[in-house]
Amino acid sequence: MSNFNSKIKAYWKKIHKSDGFSALTGALLAIAIGLLVGMVLMIIINPENSMQGIGRLLKGMFNNPRGGWIGLGQMLYRATPIIFTGLAVAFAFKTGLFNIGATGQYTVGIFAALLVGVLGDKLGAFQWIVAVLAGMGAGFIWGAIPGIFKARYNVHEVITSIMFNYIGMYLVNGLLNSNSLKTLVVDGSTNRTVKIDQTARTSYGFFNDLFPNSGLDISILIAIGTAILMYFILNKTVFGRELKSVGLNRDAAKYAGVNEKRSIVLSMAISGMLAGLGGALFILAPSVYNLGTVYPIENVLLNPGFDGIPVALLASSNPIGVIFSTTFVSYIKLAGNSMQGVGFVAEIVEIIIAVIIYFSAFSLIMTQNIGNIKVFIKKFKKKKQKEKPEFKGIDPKAGEK
Amino acid sequence: MAFFISQSLYFIIPLLIVALAGMFSEKSGTVNIALEGLMVMGAFCGTFFINKMQAVGFLENAPQFLLIIALLLAGIGGALFSSLLGFLAINMRANQVIGGTAINLLAGALAVFLARQFQENHAVQISYNKEAFRFKSDFLADVFPNLNYIFFNQAYLTLYIGIIILIISTIVIYKTRFGSRLSACGEHPEAAQSVGINVYRYRWIGVLFSGFLGGIGGLVYALPISVSFEGTVGGYGFLALAVLIFGQWKPLRVFLAAIFFGLFKALSVTFFAFDWINNIIELLPNVPFGTIFRILPYIATMVVLAISSKSSKAPKASGIPFDFKGR
Numbered sequence: 143m144s145n146f147n148s149k150i151k152a153y154w155k156k157i158h159k160s161d162g163f164s165a166l167t168g169a170l171l172a173i174a175i176g177l178l179v180g181m182v183l184m185i186i187i188n189p190e191n192s193m194q195g196i197g198r199l200l201k202g203m204f205n206n207p208r209g210g211w212i213g214l215g216q217m218l219y220r221a222t223p224i225i226f227t228g229l230a231v232a233f234a235f236k237t238g239l240f241n242i243g244a245t246g247q248y249t250v251g252i253f254a255a256l257l258v259g260v261l262g263d264k265l266g267a268f269q270w271i272v273a274v275l276a277g278m279g280a281g282f283i284w285g286a287i288p289g290i291f292k293a294r295y296n297v298h299e300v301i302t303s304i305m306f307n308y309i310g311m312y313l314v315n316g317l318l319n320s321n322s323l324k325t326l327v328v329d330g331s332t333n334r335t336v337k338i339d340q341t342a343r344t345s346y347g348f349f350n351d352l353f354p355n356s357g358l359d360i361s362i363l364i365a366i367g368t369a370i371l372m373y374f375i376l377n378k379t380v381f382g383r384e385l386k387s388v389g390l391n392r393d394a395a396k397y398a399g400v401n402e403k404r405s406i407v408l409s410m411a412i413s414g415m416l417a418g419l420g421g422a423l424f425i426l427a428p429s430v431y432n433l434g435t436v437y438p439i440e441n442v443l444l445n446p447g448f449d450g451i452p453v454a455l456l457a458s459s460n461p462i463g464v465i466f467s468t469t470f471v472s473y474i475k476l477a478g479n480s481m482q483g484v485g486f487v488a489e490i491v492e493i494i495i496a497v498i499i500y501f502s503a504f505s506l507i508m509t510q511n512i513g514n515i516k517v518f519i520k521k522f523k524k525k526k527q528k529e530k531p532e533f534k535g536i537d538p539k540a541g542e543k
Numbered sequence: 544m545a546f547f548i549s550q551s552l553y554f555i556i557p558l559l560i561v562a563l564a565g566m567f568s569e570k571s572g573t574v575n576i577a578l579e580g581l582m583v584m585g586a587f588c589g590t591f592f593i594n595k596m597q598a599v600g601f602l603e604n605a606p607q608f609l610l611i612i613a614l615l616l617a618g619i620g621g622a623l624f625s626s627l628l629g630f631l632a633i634n635m636r637a638n639q640v641i642g643g644t645a646i647n648l649l650a651g652a653l654a655v656f657l658a659r660q661f662q663e664n665h666a667v668q669i670s671y672n673k674e675a676f677r678f679k680s681d682f683l684a685d686v687f688p689n690l691n692y693i694f695f696n697q698a699y700l701t702l703y704i705g706i707i708i709l710i711i712s713t714i715v716i717y718k719t720r721f722g723s724r725l726s727a728c729g730e731h732p733e734a735a736q737s738v739g740i741n742v743y744r745y746r747w748i749g750v751l752f753s754g755f756l757g758g759i760g761g762l763v764y765a766l767p768i769s770v771s772f773e774g775t776v777g778g779y780g781f782l783a784l785a786v787l788i789f790g791q792w793k794p795l796r797v798f799l800a801a802i803f804f805g806l807f808k809a810l811s812v813t814f815f816a817f818d819w820i821n822n823i824i825e826l827l828p829n830v831p832f833g834t835i836f837r838i839l840p841y842i843a844t845m846v847v848l849a850i851s852s853k854s855s856k857a858p859k860a861s862g863i864p865f866d867f868k869g870r
Contacts, residue, residue, distance in 0.1 A: 291845070295852060298788055300784065300788075308841050312837040313834065452644060455644060487655075487660060492651070492655075493656060495652075496653075499644060500642065503641040
């Protein structure tokens with residue numbers, strides 16, 4: 143029995159000391175503080191309705207008038223593209239790169255998948271998979287460019303990604319408005335793209351029976367599978383370890399025989415590919431009531447690309463963690479709309495998310511230092527014991543009171 | 544041509560101010576991803592103040608004075624906001640990218656939230672009358688009509704404030720003891736500490752100064768290009784970050800980088816004003832010139848960077864938290 147206990151203790155110690163554990167507790171602490179700040183803010187600005195508002199904030203997906211179950215489907219549907227951009231940012235972070243260009247890679251992914259999805263009628267049953275691959279390929283190329291600029295010309299990836307966000311957006315909009323494509327893929331009256339062919343849309347799978355008319359399709363399964371795959375690649379393969387080693391110390395990795403330039407380009411390209419896949423699956427989604435998804439031709443960078451950054455940070459760039467952080471962010475974003483019904487501006491939710499990210503930077507440090515504090519206390523106790531040997535026999539735990 | 548230069552100044556001056564804002568922070572050793580958020584906060588404070596004051600007719604006869612007060616408020620708003628980054632990056636030694644991202648998110652959300660909370664009909668737009676601030680002076684109009692158009696007729700006070708900020712920044716960085724110490728904290732904080740410089744204090748000053756200039760830059764950007772502020776500065780904070788890297792963290796090179804980018808950017812909105820470009824467009828009806836001119840500023844910047852950026856001059860300790868162990 144005591145053997146069993148000690149095994150549990152050893153296991154607990156292992157979990158407790160791991161980086162993942164401190165990242166998780168840190169994130170949970172940050173979420174608690176963020177929600178608290180939001181509630182205080184709500185009580186200050188509108189004390190009469192504050193209880194109702196807070197209730198709606200915490201209810202999240204359960205605010206859905208068709209019930210929490212449909213709300214869950216809707217939440218996962220909205221989370222899917224952001225899981226991909228979050229994975230893109232997280233993958234780059236893990237390899238020491240800051241991919242702020244997910245929005246550009248997402249946009250070119252949408253464009254490539256859209257072209258195949260609208261014009262590739264002859265592909266028949268392969269239309270969907272070709273569209274997805276086209277989106278991934280476009281994202282791969284768009285992500286590789288900042289990598290090439292960094293590896294070859296020593297230009298910081300942040301500046302290249304920012305520049306190629308705009309280049310991607312203007313290029314896609316320009317191509318869609320060009321003479322050869324405009325009549326085929328753009329709906330002139332709404333200035334949006336036309337809908338994807340029915341044959342090229344993502345399958346609902348069993349989700350339409352499970353969550354009727356919530357919009358959820360099998361993309362969410364692809365997202366979860368991709369996250370697990372990325373976790374596996376980063377932690378269990380030589381290739382992933384090499385990419386990470388370049389991020390930790392470029393010179394050391396080079397010395398150890400890693401082709402560091404190739405690794406930088408590949409890291410960015412894979413990151414871009416993930417964002418492009420997100421874009422492709424977004425535009426190919428059959429959407430709520432099978433209406434299809436469209437891309438509005440406006441000269442504005444798309445938000446999902448930027449939403450990937452906070453979710454990756456909240457998850458400490460852990461690919462599996464990105465699934466949960468994105469789900470959480472979608473949960474409280476769903477609350478924003480229904481909070482307006484009781485007199486609260488929906489942006490409160492955005493403020494809460496920002497506060498959570500801010501404190502996640504703190505709490506990571508706090509939880510990492512808990513161990514140090516314990517060591518310090520132990521040292522302090524030992525000193526006391528040395529000074530007063532007569533207390534040696536007493537249980538040291540008594541001192542904790 | 545005068546119209547083109549006048550337009551390009553509306554892009555160049557805010558880019559210059561905000562890139563210099565980033566320079567002060569990075570020179571002292573704190574990476575400032577939060578420039579976008581600081582701009583939003585500054586633009587919010589400034590436009591909200593102008594909106595309210597123009598409504599009650601405060602300083603109606605002295606619009607330039609009103610603008611100066613608004614710019615100061617924008618700067619103070621930005622500085623207060625940047626203290627969030629300073630506390631996180633300097634005192635808590637936390638990840639500066641996370642802090643900067645959080646501040647960008649917070650600024651965007653807060654600006655829209657406050658605007659909707661404190662305006663009638665929960666409107667997001669904060670409108671203002673920018674024409675009141677235009678100089679519309681006839682100075683030199685007879686002799687040099689173009690110069691008059693660019694610098695005295697269509698210009699705002701912000702043009703001159705931008706140039707003053709550039710001159711002061713250059714002097715501060717290169718000619719003062721404060722500037723050398725600030726750079727030392729970003730290059731080698733341990734060495735700076737060893738000769739008795741308080742690294743924490745200099746980094747705090749760098750971040751607060753960055754917030755002040757970033758806030759001013761936000762209002763300078765928002766004022767001439769629109770008639771209302773809607774809680775976003777359209778990615779200009781990130782572009783300024785790019786200009787800062789392009790300018791290799793040196794004030795005068797940052798100015799040149801801002802001019803380079805601003806001229807191309809202005810060309811993308813005013814190319815139709817040039818006769819010779821119109822002639823080319825008529826000759827080649829199938830070439831999508833609109834798209835080409837829109838992409839040109841970004842492509843041109845990348846080409847110049849690829850040629851010039853083999854050796855980066857980034858402050859060496861920028862982004863690395865400083866831990867004073869009292870040795």
